[in-house]
Amino acid sequence: MPYLPALLILLLTVTACVSPRSTTTEGAIPLARQGTFAVGGTVKRSPGTFDPVAHGAFNPGNQSTAGQTLHGDHAAVFYQLPARARELPLVFWHGYGQSMRTWQSTPDGREGFQTIFLRHRFPVYLLDQPRRGLAGRSTEPTTIAANTDDQLWFGIFRLGVGTEFYPDVQFSRDPAALDQFYRQITPDTGPLNIDLNVAAVSALFDTLGAGVLVTHSHSGGQGWLAALENDNIRGIAAYEPGSNFVFAEDEVPEPIEYVGGTLRARGVPRATFERLTRIPIVIYYGDYIPDAPVDNPGQEQWRAAVAMARQWTEVVNAHGGDVTLVQLPDRGLRGNTHFPMSDLNNQAVAQLLLDWLAEKGLD
C-alpha cells in the first residue's frame, strides 16, 4: 500500500465511494438511531405493604397484590431516525384490531410505509396504542374470546365478499399473503378506551415536538381528538377514517344509517372544533365504496364513512380549514382495500402522501 501512487489510491477510494450499486450496500438506508419507549399511561396501586419475603415467589393465580403497583395503559413506540433526517417526524397510528405491524412489511413481504418513508429521510415513529400489541399491560382486566372472525374482517377490510376477492383488488393472490394478513390481527388486552389512547398520543407529541400524524381507520377519529389536545400535531393524513368525526356542537349533522349500524358525528365546543381548521389534513379512501346503499355490510360502513367525511370536509373548509378528501379511484388508483398502505400499489399510495406533504410544507 505505501508504494501505490497517491492518485491511484484516490481513484480506488473514489470508486468504492461513488459506486454504491456495485457493492452490497446497494439501497442501504443510513440509520442514525432507533429505539423503543413507552409513553403516557397510568399506575394502579393496591393498598397495603408488599412483603418481599412472604410474597416474593411467583405463585400464578394466587399472588398477593398488597402494596404493589401495575404500570399500564401506555402506548409503545418504535422509532427510527435516518441520517440527514427531515425536520418533521411522521407518527403512524394503527386501526382497530391492528398494531404497528400495519405499517411494517406488507402481507406479501414488500416494504411498508415504515421503510418507504424512512428511505425518504423522514423520522418514523410507529405506535401500539394502550392495551394493544407491545403496549399490552392494562390497568383493567379483560377476557379475550378467541372467536373465529377472519371472514368478517375480510369483508370489512374490503378484500372481497365472503371468501371471494374483489376482481382486480390490489392484494396478492398468494395464499401465504392472506395468511400473513390475518396474522397481523391482535386483540385488545384491556377494555378499549379512546380517552387513554388520545392521552398517550398527545403525550408522545409532547415528547417529540412538532410532527405529522398518520392514522388508519379507527385511529382516524381518535386522531382528530388528539389534534384538539395537542398543537404539536402540525398535519394529519388519515387513511380510511371510520368514526368520531368532530363537529362544532351546533353543527353536528344527522346520523347516517347503513346496513349494520348508524354512524354518528361527535360534537365539541366551537372554539375546540376550530383547532381542526388550523392544520392541513388529507383523507384517503380506497376502492369498492358504493355511493348508494347496497346489501353488503362490508361495504356499507365505508359508504357511511365517506358520506360523513364529505360533510366534514365541507364544514371544516367553510370555517377556513384545509382538508383534502381523496378517493383513490379519482386519482387513477383502483382496487385499493381498507389498507392502502400495504396494498400492491402502496408505492403509488405513498407518493400521493409525499406530494401532499411537500405541497403543505410538511416535508
Added chain:
Amino acid sequence: MPYLPALLILLLTVTACVSPRSTTTEGAIPLARQGTFAVGGTVKRSPGTFDPVAHGAFNPGNQSTAGQTLHGDHAAVFYQLPARARELPLVFWHGYGQSMRTWQSTPDGREGFQTIFLRHRFPVYLLDQPRRGLAGRSTEPTTIAANTDDQLWFGIFRLGVGTEFYPDVQFSRDPAALDQFYRQITPDTGPLNIDLNVAAVSALFDTLGAGVLVTHSHSGGQGWLAALENDNIRGIAAYEPGSNFVFAEDEVPEPIEYVGGTLRARGVPRATFERLTRIPIVIYYGDYIPDAPVDNPGQEQWRAAVAMARQWTEVVNAHGGDVTLVQLPDRGLRGNTHFPMSDLNNQAVAQLLLDWLAEKGLD
C-alpha cells in the same frame, strides 16, 4: 461544477467519503433491509357457512362464528439486515411477561442488543412468541387479570428487594428508567403453551436456515427444546435460563428445592438429548445469586437455576458437549440484574457474547 479541475473534485469526494465523523451520518448503520412477518401458528375453524350479508357487520360480543376461521398461535418477527451482513443471523427470544422490547432500547434509553449487534453487522431477528405482544392472536381464550405485581418482578428480576435497589446494581436510579422497565411487561393473550412456542421458533429456523439463538429466562429452557427440534440452530447463548433443563431420561437429577418452589429437570430419550452435545452453548448469569439458601424468594429461584445449570453443563460436556457457564461476577462484571442485555454495562455484556461467537466460529 464543470469548471472544477478533476483532481479537486476527486479530493472533495474523497473527503466526504472518508470523514464520516464530520457529517450527519456519524455512526449511521447501513441498513439493507428490514421487515416483519408471522411464522408458525395454527388455524381454528368453526363449522357452518359464513354469510357475509347476514353476519358481515361488526357486532361485538354477538358475532356469528359460523364458517369462520381464526389464524393464531404464530410468532411475530421483526428483522433487520445490515449491509455487508455476517453469515449467521442472531434470533433473540424474550422471557416470561416480556416481548421483543427486551432487546430494543434499554429502560434508560440506550441502545439494546438489537442495535448493538446490528452495528456489528449481524442480521438480527427479534421475536414475540405466540400469544404475546405483536403475536397476540390466540386460538384459545384467556382472561387477563390486571393484578398489581410490579414489586414481585422487581424482586424476581433482581433489581433489589421490595422497593430497594441492590447496592451498586447496574440499573439507572432515574425513576423514569424504572417506569419504562415496568412498562416493558406485557401479558399472555392466550394460555401459555411451550409446545406452540417451540414449534414457532423451529418454523422460523426452517425459514432462515442456519443461525444462532439467543434466549432469556423462560425462553432458555424452551431454547434447548427448540434445538432438539431443529438442526439449523447452530449455537445458543442463554441469558439466565430458569427452567426446563433437558437431560437424558436415565440421568435426570434430583429436583432442587428453594424458597418459593421446586426446580425439576426434564427428561428426554438419550438420542434426543445428545443433539445438545453437538452445538456450542454459552449460559450467562448476573449478580446477587447466592450459593447457599437465603430467605428472599427473588434470589432463591436463581440460586436453584444456577445449581441446575452447573449440573447440566457438567453432564452435557461429559457427553462431548461444548457448554460454557459464565457467572458475570467471575468475569469482573458486577451488579447485573436478571436483564444483563439492558443493564448499564450492557456493552461489556455484549462484548463477552461477541468474543464467544468469534471463538466458536459463529460470527
